[in-house]
Amino acid sequence: MRFLTGGESHGKGLTVIVDGFPAGIAVLAEAINNHLARRQLGYGRGPRMKIEKDTVSILSGVRHGLSTGAPITLWIENKDFPAWEGVMSPEPIESLPDSSAAKAATDSKSYSRPRPGHADLAGYWKYNHRDLRDVLERASARETAARVAAGALAQCLLTPLGIRIHSHVIQMGSFTGKAAQASKHNWQELQWQDFVAQSDANPLRSLWDSAETQEVIAYIDTVHKAGDTLGGRIEVLAIGVPPGLGSYTQWDKRLDGQLAQALISIHAVKNVTLGDGTSPVSTQGSQYQDAIDVNPDDLAITRRSNHAGGIEGGMSNGMPILLQLEMKPLSTLRVPLDSVNLETMAPEPGHFERSDVTAVPACGVVAEAMTAWVLANAVLEKFGADCWEDLFASWQHYHTRLKRGAAKQT
Numbered sequence: 404m405r406f407l408t409g410g411e412s413h414g415k416g417l418t419v420i421v422d423g424f425p426a427g428i429a430v431l432a433e434a435i436n437n438h439l440a441r442r443q444l445g446y447g448r449g450p451r452m453k454i455e456k457d458t459v460s461i462l463s464g465v466r467h468g469l470s471t472g473a474p475i476t477l478w479i480e481n482k483d484f485p486a487w488e489g490v491m492s493p494e495p496i497e498s499l500p501d502s503s504a505a506k507a508a509t510d511s512k513s514y515s516r517p518r519p520g521h522a523d524l525a526g527y528w529k530y531n532h533r534d535l536r537d538v539l540e541r542a543s544a545r546e547t548a549a550r551v552a553a554g555a556l557a558q559c560l561l562t563p564l565g566i567r568i569h570s571h572v573i574q575m576g577s578f579t580g581k582a583a584q585a586s587k588h589n590w591q592e593l594q595w596q597d598f599v600a601q602s603d604a605n606p607l608r609s610l611w612d613s614a615e616t617q618e619v620i621a622y623i624d625t626v627h628k629a630g631d632t633l634g635g636r637i638e639v640l641a642i643g644v645p646p647g648l649g650s651y652t653q654w655d656k657r658l659d660g661q662l663a664q665a666l667i668s669i670h671a672v673k674n675v676t677l678g679d680g681t682s683p684v685s686t687q688g689s690q691y692q693d694a695i696d697v698n699p700d701d702l703a704i705t706r707r708s709n710h711a712g713g714i715e716g717g718m719s720n721g722m723p724i725l726l727q728l729e730m731k732p733l734s735t736l737r738v739p740l741d742s743v744n745l746e747t748m749a750p751e752p753g754h755f756e757r758s759d760v761t762a763v764p765a766c767g768v769v770a771e772a773m774t775a776w777v778l779a780n781a782v783l784e785k786f787g788a789d790c791w792e793d794l795f796a797s798w799q800h801y802h803t804r805l806k807r808g809a810a811k812q813t
């Protein structure tokens with residue numbers, strides 16, 4: 404299964420094409436819209452989130468609520484496109500009905516002062532753009548809406564198998580608070596539902612209590628007033644993942660490598676770690692590795708801890724998968740850093756464009772999507788990718804074999 408996205412930040416909208424999605428899986432626009440709405444939440448977002456409520460149209464590959472096995476095409480309209488129509492038109496400016504207005508608007512939105520921390524400068528060199536808007540429009544994290552839509556499709560496949568994925572913010576700037584990491588839990592269904600409900604209801608998508616939440620909100624406001632931005636840390640959890648997804652047999656089949664690639668490809672994510680937060684560097688082997696226990700009654704195998712974060716030897720090991728991501732403080736600054744005007748080569752401050760103060764809560768939703776995508780692919784590789792019936796039969800057979808494995812030894 405693969406997906407490609409197209410679309411600019413202020414263009415008409417975003418297109419996602421998902422190829423290789425199995426037939427016979429329930430897919431509803433509503434399920435995708437729920438995730439798109441979650442991406443737009445979170446204290447610290449800029450005005451754009453108030454203008455736009457993302458919704459998806461399913462253009463192909465789904466019929467009467469079920470996937471057909473054909474490529475699935477999704478479309479997310481950019482609601483503020485009318486304000487940018489002339490600036491972003493694919494037609495030559497001279498041929499537009501109101502060409503002088505379009506030219507004036509385009510000139511006012513063009514820029515040549517790269518923003519440190521963005522793709523602007525390297526994109527200018529690489530693609531030979533004069534107007535850095537030609538870099539910004541595609542490099543922008545608006546593209547993450549398309550990823551969330553693709554990830555929501557992956558979740559349509561994972562949810563009926565009992566695989567659940569969720570994230571929460573565990574650090575904002577220098578604030579960690581005392582929120583216990585969710586990863587320490589031994590998950591039961593009710594606990595999971597509480598975790599999801601509690602973190603989604605919090606304006607920071609965190610398990611912080613109300614006093615801590617207010618403290619972080621005040622912190623974000625102070626940073627905003629100073630024209631600055633904040634990064635943070637997110638924990639992503641996946642439960643219900645069977646052992647044996649991924650493989651140790653080739654470097655590119657390792658599940659840990661696939662997850663790290665998918666997650667670090669998210670805009671502004673600079674660090675991805677696997678595990679429950681226990682340092683693999685400063686802990687000795689006897690404390691770091693997760694001892695194996697076997698129940699003498701039913702021969703069920705359990706682990707005494709989950710420092711490894713559910714993956715050993717490039718394969719899932721049946722424990723919850725635990726990942727942490729670090730997002731850098733956002734690059735667009737209301738008080739811009741020093742830069743250069745590439746037209747004149749004179750030193751000048753970087754360009755400013757409306758921007759978030761922090762997008763850590765939203766980044767968690769994008770991280771869930773990318774995690775879902777990688778896990779769904781690993782499921783299809785192990786259990787078959789043509790249709791739900793075959794996939795589920797293979798899934799059940801595997802689980803029966805795992806149980807038989809234990810019974811064989813009695």
Ligand SMILES: Cc1cc2nc3c(=O)[nH]c(=O)nc-3n(C[C@H](O)[C@H](O)[C@H](O)COP(=O)(O)O)c2cc1C
Nearest residue numbers: 521542543544670671733734735758759762765766
């Ligand atoms: C959900 C989300 C929203 C973002 N919003 C902004 C923003 O408003 N302003 C900004 O400067 N960067 C924002 N970013 C980060 C930039 O897109 C990112 O820093 C930029 O594309 C450069 O990529 P790099 O930081 O990975 O090198 C956002 C990232 C994500 C994941």
